[in-house]
Amino acid sequence: MSSVMFRLQKSSSPIQIIFLRQLPVRFASSDVIETDSKKFPKVKTDIHSLRRGTGGRSSFSGKIATVFGATGLLGRAVVNQLDVHVTSARNIARIAREAGVETLIHVSALNACEKPKPIILKKGSQFYASKWRGEQAVKEEFPNAIIFRPSDMWGQQDEFINYYMGQIRRTWRMMSLWNRGIGIIKQPVYYSDVAKGILKAMLDPAAAGHTFQAVGPHRYELSELMDWFHRITMRTQERYYYRVDIRFDLTFWARLILCEMILTRYRQLSWERLERVCIL
Numbered sequence: 001m002s003s004v005m006f007r008l009q010k011s012s013s014p015i016q017i018i019f020l021r022q023l024p025v026r027f028a029s030s031d032v033i034e035t036d037s038k039k040f041p042k043v044k045t046d047i048h049s050l051r052r053g054t055g056g057r058s059s060f061s062g063k064i065a066t067v068f069g070a071t072g073l074l075g076r077a078v079v080n081q082l083d084v085h086v087t088s089a090r091n092i093a094r095i096a097r098e099a100g101v102e103t104l105i106h107v108s109a110l111n112a113c114e115k116p117k118p119i120i121l122k123k124g125s126q127f128y129a130s131k132w133r134g135e136q137a138v139k140e141e142f143p144n145a146i147i148f149r150p151s152d153m154w155g156q157q158d159e160f161i162n163y164y165m166g167q168i169r170r171t172w173r174m175m176s177l178w179n180r181g182i183g184i185i186k187q188p189v190y191y192s193d194v195a196k197g198i199l200k201a202m203l204d205p206a207a208a209g210h211t212f213q214a215v216g217p218h219r220y221e222l223s224e225l226m227d228w229f230h231r232i233t234m235r236t237q238e239r240y241y242y243r244v245d246i247r248f249d250l251t252f253w254a255r256l257i258l259c260e261m262i263l264t265r266y267r268q269l270s271w272e273r274l275e276r277v278c279i280l
Contacts, residue, residue: 083130085130085131085133085134086130086133086134086137087137089106089134089137089138090134090137090138090140090141092104092138093106093137093138093140093141093142093145094141094142096141096142097141097142101142103144103146103202103208104138104142104144104145104146105145105146105147105148105198105201105202106134106135106138106145106146106147106148107147107148107150107198108131108132108134108135108147108148108149109127109128109131109149109150110149110150110151110152110213110214110215111125111128111149111276111279112128112129112131112132112135112149113128113129113132114129114132114133115129116128116129116279117279118275119178119275119278119279120178120271120274120275120278121271121272121275124275125272125275125276125279126272127272127276128276128279135147135211143209144208144209145209146201146202146207146208146209146210146211146212147210147211147212148194148197148198148201148211148212148214149211149212149213149214150189150194150214150215151186151187151188151189151213151214151215151216152186152187152188152189153188153189153190153191153194154188154189154190154191155190155191155192158191160188161229163268163273164225164226164229165229165233166268168255168259168268168269169268169269171249171251171252172240173230173235173240173241173242174241174242174243174244174249175226175230175241175242175243175244176243176244176245176246176249176252177222177223177226177243177244177245177246177277178245178246178247178274178277178278179245180223180243180244180245181221181222181223181224181225181226181243182221182222182223183221184221184222184223184277184278184279185219185220185221185222186219186220186221186222186225187215187216187218187219187220188216188220188225189214189215189216190216193216194214197212197214222277223243226243227243246274255269256269256270256271256274
């Protein structure tokens with residue numbers, strides 16, 4: 001799928017909202033097409049010796065992008081030992097400024113704020129609070145940094161659909177949600193569209209110093225999303241699927257407490273995640 005980024009008309013406010021919408025094309029952006037490596041000659045590692053091109057996978061544009069992040073088993077274990085939201089973000093921004101980097105993009109999270117409204121936890125979501133502090137740290141070190149706040153991202157191996165459809169999250173075929181998911185609004189976005197939005201912002205000089213709320217084109221009530229997820233997986237009320245208020249599902253609370261007690265990392269259930277899910 002390809003995407004088009006729609007941005008609201010520019011104003012004096014440094015925060016803008018972009019809507020990312022998928023457009024059908026012949027091949028999805030995540031498709032991998034087998035190629036013959038012999039067609040692509042080896043190039044020198046000296047970037048100054050590389051010939052400029054018109055762009056594309058096999059063409060050097062003269063721009064170098066360094067992506068800080070970590071995926072995979074080892075990467076996640078390393079990152080979990082660091083305060084990546086604030087300290088690491090500040091260090092990267094400072095080093096980028098000192099090195100003369102022209103464009104820095106910092107990925108935060110939708111709903112990041114100084115004092116999140118508490119719903120279940122007394123102090124609210126500390127994840128969103130630390131994301132907000134990270135944004136402030138980046139702006140202090142690199143004032144023209146571009147900040148992206150993506151909403152829940154969906155796609156292959158995501159942590160949105162897979163979270164809700166995971167066996168440990170459900171109680172057999174019963175889905176437990178705060179207030180049965182009623183009144184909780186989500187605006188999920190395709191992860192590849194966020195990546196393309198970041199690329200467009202990186203190449204747009206007018207984006208410097210702005211904050212973008214990267215959300216999908218449609219708003220859904222969480223209850224509606226859950227019902228739809230279960231309909232397409234053939235789990236309907238005729239097959240004993242139904243939603244309940246999470247406050248009355250004692251088996252869910254038991255699983256949550258066990259995860260918090262036993263698992264030190266990669267908890268599929270946690271108080272913090274539950275708090276974020278309940279935020280509108």
